[in-house]
Amino acid sequence: MGRVVVTGKVPKPALDILRRAGHEVVAWEREEQQSRAQLLEQVSGADALVTLLTEQVDAELLDAAGEQLKVVANVAVGYNNVDVEACRSRGVVATNTPGVLTDATADLAMALILMTTRRLGEGERVIRSQTPWQWGMFYLLGSGLQRKTLGVVGLGSIGAATARRARAFGMNIIYSSRSAAPRELTSELGAHRVDLDTLLAESDVVSLHCPYSPATHHLLSASEFAAMKSSAYLINTARGPVVDEAALVEALKGGQIAGAGLDVFEDEPQVHPGLLDCENAVLLPHLGSATIETRTAMATLAADNAVSVLAGEDPPTPIG
Ligand code: GLV
Ligand code: GLV
Numbered sequence: 001m002g003r004v005v006v007t008g009k010v011p012k013p014a015l016d017i018l019r020r021a022g023h024e025v026v027a028w029e030r031e032e033q034q035s036r037a038q039l040l041e042q043v044s045g046a047d048a049l050v051t052l053l054t055e056q057v058d059a060e061l062l063d064a065a066g067e068q069l070k071v072v073a074n075v076a077v078g079y080n081n082v083d084v085e086a087c088r089s090r091g092v093v094a095t096n097t098p099g100v101l102t103d104a105t106a107d108l109a110m111a112l113i114l115m116t117t118r119r120l121g122e123g124e125r126v127i128r129s130q131t132p133w134q135w136g137m138f139y140l141l142g143s144g145l146q147r148k149t150l151g152v153v154g155l156g157s158i159g160a161a162t163a164r165r166a167r168a169f170g171m172n173i174i175y176s177s178r179s180a181a182p183r184e185l186t187s188e189l190g191a192h193r194v195d196l197d198t199l200l201a202e203s204d205v206v207s208l209h210c211p212y213s214p215a216t217h218h219l220l221s222a223s224e225f226a227a228m229k230s231s232a233y234l235i236n237t238a239r240g241p242v243v244d245e246a247a248l249v250e251a252l253k254g255g256q257i258a259g260a261g262l263d264v265f266e267d268e269p270q271v272h273p274g275l276l277d278c279e280n281a282v283l284l285p286h287l288g289s290a291t292i293e294t295r296t297a298m299a300t301l302a303a304d305n306a307v308s309v310l311a312g313e314d315p316p317t318p319i320g
Contacts (some may be wrong), residue, residue, distance in 0.1 A: 151203030
C-alpha cells in the first residue's frame with residue numbers, strides 16, 4: 001500500500017478514506033501552513049500528495065517527493081498552483097475538485113453582488129464604528145438588481161450557478177467565454193455570448209469566473225475599467241491576478257466604476273493597501289468554498305482521486 005502525504009490540515013473524513021484504503025497517511029495537522037522547507041521534507045517518499053491551493057506544486061516539490069510519486073490530488077477546483085506540465089512529464093496524475101464547490105462559491109459571488117450594490121459593508125462599518133446615524137431618505141442608497149445586466153466572464157459551472165442566482169434576483173445575463181456554452185444552459189439562463197469589450201460596456205455587474213492562467217493574467221486592467229460603466233461593479237471570486245489590483249484601486253478612487261467585491265487578491269494574503277481606503281470595495285479573505293459541507297466534500301473528493309490512482313484506476317476528476 002502507498003504512502004500518502006497530506007500537506008495541510010483537511011477534514012477528517014478525507015483521512016479516513018485514505019486509511020480505509022490501507023494507505024499510510026502522513027498528514028500535517030495544524031491550521032497554519034507549514035514552511036516550504038518542512039513541506040519539501042514532508043513529501044519525501046510519497047506515492048500520493050494531497051495538496052492545498054496555497055502550496056506551489058512545482059518541479060522542485062515533485063522531485064523532493066521522488067520518482068515513486070503517482071498522483072497529486074489538489075483540494076481546489078483552481079489548479080494554477082500546480083505545474084501540470086511538470087506532473088505530466090514525470091508521469092504523475094494531477095486531479096482537482098470541480099463540481100463540489102460550485103454552489104458555495106456561487107452563493108458567495110451572489111453575496112458580494114448584494115454587498116456591493118447595496119453598500120452593506122459600509123453600513124456595517126457605520127454601526128461598528130459607533131458613527132451616529134439615522135434612517136434617511138437618501139442615506140446609503142445603493143442600486144437595485146432588477147432588470148440590470150450581469151456579465152459573467154467564464155460560463156463554467158460556477159459562472160452558470162452565479163447566473164442562476166442572479167436571474168432569481170431579476171437580472172439579465174450576458175457572458176463571455178473561450179467557447180460557446182451548451183445551448184440548453186444559455187436558453188435556461190436567457191444568456192447570450194458577447195466579446196469581453198461588449199460585456200464590459202453593457203454590464204451593470206461584471207463577475208469573474210474564469211481560471212487563472214497566463215492567458216487571463218490581468219484580464220481586467222486600466223483600459224477594461226475605463227470601458228465599464230461608471231455605475232458598474234466588479235466581482236472577483238476566481239483568482240486575484242486576473243485583475244490588475246493597482247489599476248482597480250485607481251478605477252475605484254477615480255469613480256471609473258462604482259464598486260468592487262473581492263474574495264481573492266493578486267498577492268494573497270497581501271491586500272493592496274489602496275483597497276483598504278476604498279469604502280466602495282467589499283473585501284473578503286478567500287471564503288468562496290468555506291462551508292463545512294463544501295470543504296469536507298472537496299477533501300474527500302481529493303482523497304478519492306488519490307485512492308483511485310494508487311489502485312491503478314482512473315480518478316474521478318483528473319485535470320485536463
Ligand atoms: C478555491 O479557490 C478553489 O479553487 O477551490
Ligand atoms: C468549475 O467551474 C467547476 O466545475 O466547479
